[in-house]
Amino acid sequence: MSSAEHLPAWSLPAGSAESLELPTEWPGRVTREWAWGDSTGKGVKVCILDSGIELGHPMVGEIDGAVAVEVGPGDEIRVVEDAEGDLCGHGTACAGIVRSIAPDCSIFSVRVLGAGFTGSGTALLGGLRWAVEQGFHVINMSLSTTKSQFAGMLHEAADAAYFRRTVLVASAHNMPVESYPWRFSSVISVGSHEEPDPLTYYYNPKPPVEFFARGVDVEVAWLAGGSARSTGNSFATPHMTGICALVLGMHPELTPFQLKSTLYLTASNVDTDD
Amino acid sequence: MTSDLRAAVAAGVMASENAHRALLQSTVEVARGIFSAQAATIFLYDDETDELVFEAVSGLGAQALLGNRIPSSTGIAGWVLVTRQPLVLEDVSHDPRWGGQEIAERTGYTPKGLMAVPLINEEDSVGVLQVLDRPQESRFSLAEMELLGLFANQAAIALDLLRKARRARAVLEDSDAQIGALARLAGEVERLEGSKRQAGLDLIRSLEALLTR
DSSP: OOGGGGSOOOOOOTTOGGGGOOSSOOOSSOOHHHHTTTOOOTTOEEEEEESOOOTTOTTTOOOSEEEEEEEOTTSOEEEEEOOSOOSSSHHHHHHHHHHHHSTTSEEEEEEOOSSOSTTHHHHHHHHHHHHHHHTOSEEEEOOOBOOGGGHHHHHHHHHHHHHTTOEEEEEOOSSSSOOBTTTSTTSEEEEEEOOSOTTOOEEOSSSSSOEEEEOSSEEEEOSTTOEEEEESHHHHHHHHHHHHHHHHHHOTTOOHHHHHHHHHHTSTTTOTTO | OOHHHHHHHHHHHHHHHHHHHHHHHHHHHHHHHHTTOSEEEEEEEETTTTEEEEEEEEETTHHHHTTOEEETTSHHHHHHHHHOOOEEEESOOSOTTSTTHHHHHHHSOOOSOEEEEEEEETTEEEEEEEEEOOOTTOOOOHHHHHHHHHHHHHHHHHHHHHHHHHHHHHHHHHHOHHHHHHHHHHHHHHHOOHHHHHHHHHHHHHHHHHHHO
16 A cells, blocks of 8 residues: 555545545435444444443443543643543433444443533533544534633534544534534534434434434433433434444444435435335 | 712612522522422522532522532533533432432432523523422423523523622622721612611711711
């Protein structure tokens, strides 16, 4: 393999179009059967950036690891093994939803909560950067910040993820405030619909929210091996994360652009024949 | 700042602090009423201690909770504050440690479910509004979530004004303790009515005449 092949393709010299051959053969019509068929998400690494995950929860099962992001007095970031589990219950709920859709994907917890509110934006950014560097395939972010000082850096991290084939799935805000990172076009942003089917999702032709997934009255995992019924965009997001894991389990070579295109083509209001 | 001006500012600051507190209380009362809930609370984020403070409470456990503090980034309220995401939880099972623990520990009343929404003013997450234990038969809809969001906007503005009024008072008091006392006195007189108010004003005028003679 020549060294030139390691370089990014900044341009396309004459006669080299065959070098862009795609590893996936796209069908004439993209269906859910093609998109994920009987995929279980096996081989797909999912990161839950949240409040931690309770170990051994029956609705979550085994997880691949857990770290916590700590913020030092000078805003320096430390990523340490997490022995705390879940400080709220929310991360466990998200992990349980992903597991219910993609039972064989691997799940990793990056806890960005618990360091206090003051350092929370720094922890969110530090946790996201760390997760992108680890090469997870999908990162579930059921959270956001309203602080504009973080917007630029989060945008860079989201773009870095996009180019490294890490898909960010982020909760949209359902209140009239500016928040990030869900508004960035490099992420998959998710709001809620009220239907009970976990695989029903809609493409929204009026962004910034791009997809609506199940987010109302969802039975979720909660602390101490328990459960709760829950509502909110933060529960719709792991539904899309789980669906992304199914598609990437079937087609691991898809870029975030191709994955988002696949989600569009298989959305419940687009592929209405299924 | 002259003492006259300082007294005038203090009178305004103290009056507005009381008005904003009343607005917050009214918000939790109305939220509780509209959602037929057992209780409703507003937490204020205290950036000096990095804690959430029960600032207004309506319903079960109200008196026991007011003024209590919890860490800012744990439990349901902490999650909502940090992530800026509203959420609803109902029929929480098994665990005494869940997000209702801060209420259960202090009141003996353990909520089974809640709706929580962040209070966001411009860029700042200034607190959390919670509505506890709605009737079992009701199922939460997205429309109700939006309604709660509207309440949250109102509460966020009131909470922000309350914080500003308190800071202004702290600045006045720190700058000169004696004049701060005078300012508080002026604030009290400002609130009086009828003959009491007249008597208060006469007293202050007499004091002024005496001191400036």
